[in-house]
Amino acid sequence: MKKFAIATLGIATLLLAANASAQVKPEDQIRYRQAAYSFASWNMGKIKANLDGGYNADQVKAAANAIAAVANSGLGALFGPGTDKAIGAQKTSVKPELFQNGAEVAKLSGNFTKAANDLAAAAATGDAATVKTAFGETGKTCKACHDQFKARN
Amino acid sequence: MKKFAIATLGIATLLLAANASAQVKPEDQIRYRQAAYSFASWNMGKIKANLDGGYNADQVKAAANAIAAVANSGLGALFGPGTDKAIGAQKTSVKPELFQNGAEVAKLSGNFTKAANDLAAAAATGDAATVKTAFGETGKTCKACHDQFKARN
Numbered sequence: 437m438k439k440f441a442i443a444t445l446g447i448a449t450l451l452l453a454a455n456a457s458a459q460v461k462p463e464d465q466i467r468y469r470q471a472a473y474s475f476a477s478w479n480m481g482k483i484k485a486n487l488d489g490g491y492n493a494d495q496v497k498a499a500a501n502a503i504a505a506v507a508n509s510g511l512g513a514l515f516g517p518g519t520d521k522a523i524g525a526q527k528t529s530v531k532p533e534l535f536q537n538g539a540e541v542a543k544l545s546g547n548f549t550k551a552a553n554d555l556a557a558a559a560a561t562g563d564a565a566t567v568k569t570a571f572g573e574t575g576k577t578c579k580a581c582h583d584q585f586k587a588r589n
Numbered sequence: 590m591k592k593f594a595i596a597t598l599g600i601a602t603l604l605l606a607a608n609a610s611a612q613v614k615p616e617d618q619i620r621y622r623q624a625a626y627s628f629a630s631w632n633m634g635k636i637k638a639n640l641d642g643g644y645n646a647d648q649v650k651a652a653a654n655a656i657a658a659v660a661n662s663g664l665g666a667l668f669g670p671g672t673d674k675a676i677g678a679q680k681t682s683v684k685p686e687l688f689q690n691g692a693e694v695a696k697l698s699g700n701f702t703k704a705a706n707d708l709a710a711a712a713a714t715g716d717a718a719t720v721k722t723a724f725g726e727t728g729k730t731c732k733a734c735h736d737q738f739k740a741r742n
Contacts, residue, residue, distance in 0.1 A: 453728045459638050460631070468631040474624035478613070479662060485612050505658035508651045509632060 437465040455579040462518040463526040469514035470528075476506040483555075483571050493562040498529075500552075500559035500567070503574065507552035512545065530562075541585070604624070615671040616679040623681075627628035629659040633731075636708075636724050639717075646715040653705075653712035656727065660705035665698065687738040692736070701730040 472519050479499040520532045534541055535569065552576040558570035619642040639649050673685045680682065687694055704727040711723035 450596045458636065463709060468627060471627035473626040474621060475662075477669075478621040478624070481612065482663075482711045495663065498658075502658040502662045504704070505651075505655040506628070509628075510635075510648065510651060514631075525641070 443447075447464070458511070460516075462516060463523040464525065465514040465516050465519045465527050466528045469519075472506050472509065472511060476503050478491065479503050480571075480575070481568075483559075483567065485525055487568050488569065490521045493559075496560040496564075500556040503533060504556040507549040515541075529586050529588040531585045531587050537585075539554040544577065544584070546580045548574070551577045582586075600661075603635050613666070613669075613697040615669060616676040618667040618669050618672045619676065619679050619681045622664060622672075625664060625667070629656050631654050633724075633728070636720065640721050640724065644647045644717045649717075649720055650709075650712040650715075657705040658711040664724065668694075682739050684738045684740050690738075693703075694734075697730065697734045697737070701734065703729070704730045706710040 479502040482499040485501075486492055486499075515530070515534065519528065520530060520535050522528055539565070551570070555570040555574045558566045561567075580586055605686075622721075632655040635652040636649055639645055640654075668683070668687065672681065673683060674687050675681055704723070708720070708723040708727045711719045
């Protein structure tokens with residue numbers, strides 16, 4: 437049941453996202469998705485730095501909210517037709533297999549969204565140990581998708 | 590008093606951000622700030638598309654939360670020393686004047702953060718007319734900074 441709920445969430449995210457994809461050119465979809473993941477990566481790095489060094493609860497909360505906002509932003513809209521390979525100078529590290537495995541992508545996407553929302557909730561508590569666990573879980577969901585569908589890591 | 594409060598918010602944002610800047614190389618600061626603004630721009634575009642066409646309250650809420658998360662993420666940390674001009678292949682469209690006008694930048698940054706938070710609150714109501722007004726105000730705060738401190742628009 438939980439697995440079904442997560443898969444449904446992922447598919448719902450993709451469907452929700454599909455509305456907005458029509459207006460965005462394929463090369464801009466690639467550019468925007470890279471921006472989204474890069475922005476998330478910066479915020480993951482900030483949380484790691486806080487866990488490794490002096491813990492600033494406000495900074496961690498803002499960073500976790502940013503990651504959750506990325507996860508909830510409907511990234512599926514940025515993987516539209518024609519975005520499976522480079523377009524002119526706009527490169528991509530996505531594997532074409534991503535576009536042939538909708539159910540798996542929906543599952544991984546749902547896992548990321550759930551983990552990111554859990555991380556934001558953990559950050560809101562201000563407790564570093566709680567954040568550390570949730571941060572690790574979120575990192576696993578990033579890696580799970582990269583391992584399957586990202587060509588360069 | 591309001592002006593003071595906004596300026597203080599901006600400065601607090603910059604100070605908060607300063608903690609995290611030490612770990613990020615200047616060229617990565619430029620890359621991450623471009624990613625942050627690009628991600629915000631995509632989400633602004635989604636809200637505009639919703640206001641122009643069929644209004645999807647959930648999509649607008651997610652997009653507005655994303656813009657607010659960018660505004661609250663401590664972007665000041667990404668304008669550290671050495672990021673006032675291109676570094677190798679990493680270009681930037683920032684004007685060097687930004688680095689010599691801390692008080693003005695803090696004011697503009699505070700205006701953006703306030704407008705983005707107001708936009709997220711407006712989106713939470715689900716009312717398109719309320720969102721339209723808040724969206725316009727947010728766009729003005731983007732433009733105000735671009736007009737002064739962005740070389741290419």
